[in-house]
């Protein structure tokens with residue numbers, strides 16, 4: 001049983017690392033952003049309510065987000081643990097999570113915000129399988145096309161520069177203060193997010209493997 005949080009500003013590489021960790025440790029990645037985008041695409045009642053938040057980079061209402069996570073982590077595939085990606089993002093969400101379960105480790109990606117703007121603006125995703133690429137740092141084999149299923153890659157609306165800057169501001173104001181909360185609980189480890197995809201992954205694996213020693 002292992003419950004992890006991957007924490008850090010938007011575009012810090014949480015999704016990329018979460019996908020890898022999920023594979024390595026056999027626990028599902030629970031990504032609020034992905035769940036929300038899926039709800040928007042399917043036009044579910046939640047999706048209809050949440051679309052404008054996603055498009056503008058504002059945080060969605062805590063009650064909706066908490067309910068979404070509660071439903072997701074109660075599914076059978078989460079019985080051996082999970083990896084939270086993009087949750088919690090506010091103090092209220094963190095308090096609700098504390099009531100829900102005990103998290104083993106918070107992997108806090110620390111990285112310069114200007115570097116993140118460059119990363120986000122070049123990020124491309126596969127609309128079919130959710131694979132993540134970057135035009136400069138992690139390009140697909142064939143430009144603009146997913147390696148796995150040949151689908152045309154797209155830029156997320158919330159990766160546009162103006163939106164990224166707004167999201168970083170939201171992060172600094174509403175989410176970054178959670179670091180203190182996790183520190184008090186004693187299960188936070190800082191990860192140097194400037195080290196490239198493999199370098200960041202190695203730091204995370206080391207921190208996780210220490211849990212079992």
Ligand code: AMP
Nearest residue numbers: 032033053054057058059060086087089
């Ligand atoms: P992400 O893909 O994790 O960067 O999330 C994309 C967008 O979904 C955010 O900019 C928010 O609008 C919304 N979102 C994701 N996670 C949360 C959360 N925990 N609380 C509120 N809004 C969220």
